[in-house]
Amino acid sequence: MVEQVKTGRVAILGAGNMGGTILAGLLRAGRAPADVVVSARRPERAAELKQRHGVEVLANVEAAAWGDTVLLAVKPRDIAGLLAEIGPALRPGTLVVSLAAGQTIAALEGGLPEGTPVIRVMPNTPSLVDQGMSVLSPGTHCLPEHTERAQDLLSSTGKVLQVPESYQDAVTAVSGSGPAYVFYVAEAMIEAGVLLGLPRPTATELVVQTLFGAATMLRQTGEHPSILREQVTSPGGTTAAAVRLLDDQRVRGAFMSAIEAACNRSAQLSQF
Numbered sequence: 001m002v003e004q005v006k007t008g009r010v011a012i013l014g015a016g017n018m019g020g021t022i023l024a025g026l027l028r029a030g031r032a033p034a035d036v037v038v039s040a041r042r043p044e045r046a047a048e049l050k051q052r053h054g055v056e057v058l059a060n061v062e063a064a065a066w067g068d069t070v071l072l073a074v075k076p077r078d079i080a081g082l083l084a085e086i087g088p089a090l091r092p093g094t095l096v097v098s099l100a101a102g103q104t105i106a107a108l109e110g111g112l113p114e115g116t117p118v119i120r121v122m123p124n125t126p127s128l129v130d131q132g133m134s135v136l137s138p139g140t141h142c143l144p145e146h147t148e149r150a151q152d153l154l155s156s157t158g159k160v161l162q163v164p165e166s167y168q169d170a171v172t173a174v175s176g177s178g179p180a181y182v183f184y185v186a187e188a189m190i191e192a193g194v195l196l197g198l199p200r201p202t203a204t205e206l207v208v209q210t211l212f213g214a215a216t217m218l219r220q221t222g223e224h225p226s227i228l229r230e231q232v233t234s235p236g237g238t239t240a241a242a243v244r245l246l247d248d249q250r251v252r253g254a255f256m257s258a259i260e261a262a263c264n265r266s267a268q269l270s271q272f
């Protein structure tokens with residue numbers, strides 16, 4: 001249990017999609033339920049978490065005072081109120097890790113007692129199946145030990161990368177929102193299969209396995225996607241016909257514009 005010593009006691013504030021995902025991931029990775037607490041606004045949710053995971057559910061202030069690491073997993077609009085609520089209860093040296101999109105380190109540090117070590121993180125939903133991508137940026141009061149703690153905590157649900165905070169809007173657009181683009185492509189491919197007369201379950205199985213296989217090839221071969229695409233594309237064949245149509249429809253450009261729009265939106269959200 002070397003891991004536990006590094007991260008200490010973890011308090012997760014806000015037990016929605018991401019908070020619940022990280023909680024389940026920590027427990028799957030072998031952390032004892034006694035070393036994690038959560039806060040939940042709705043009593044039904046609190047009862048469910050207690051029953052399913054055997055963890056203690058506390059009020060925000062009690063949870064924040066208990067944790068060595070406090071993970072903020074509420075919506076961005078609820079962050080400022082939460083910081084004001086928990087700030088006075090934090091013990092000196094408590095590490096605050098925020099998952100909130102668009103909430104800058106300056107805003108987080110400004111809402112907490114002077115000197116609080118803060119880490120800004122952009123996770124994504126595949127954390128639910130331990131294939132998450134969490135990207136962190138340490139605040140101005142973080143020591144290497146704090147960053148290590150956050151890395152340790154987040155690595156229980158997937159990969160972790162550290163970047164300068166100036167990259168976080170682009171990161172949000174690429175990997176934070178990224179799973180949604182892949183699900184969008186999956187939907188379109190399934191509908192195409194159905195259009196061509198395949199039963200829906202068959203079309204779904206073909207698409208899910210194809211996406212999984214293609215992603216695994218990218219990971220395992222380390223090849224550039226263009227090379228892998230060329231390998232599928234026979235001269236005068238079916239793939240070339242399809243890819244020409246995608247190019248005619250400017251699908252690559254549409255993806256670039258979409259991801260740029262997400263990045264701009266993330267920057268806009270940081271203003272509030």
Ligand SMILES: NC(=O)C1=CN([C@@H]2O[C@H](COP(=O)(O)OP(=O)(O)OC[C@H]3O[C@@H](n4cnc5c(N)ncnc54)[C@H](O)[C@@H]3O)[C@@H](O)[C@H]2O)C=CC1
Nearest residue numbers: 014015016017018041073074075076078099100101123124
């Ligand atoms: N869903 C996603 O794909 C991603 C979400 N995020 C970030 O994670 C954070 C959480 O997002 P989700 O889990 O999707 O939202 P969610 O709405 O599922 O969960 C938020 C939870 O916080 C609770 N809550 C609200 N105010 C509270 C308070 N003052 N005290 C305690 N609990 C409170 C709500 O009842 C809810 O259960 C957001 O800041 C979001 O930007 C980051 C990356 C990806």
Ligand SMILES: O=C(O)[C@@H]1CCC=N1
Nearest residue numbers: 101172175176177178
């Ligand atoms: O859509 C959003 O704003 C959040 C941030 C990244 C993924 N979901």
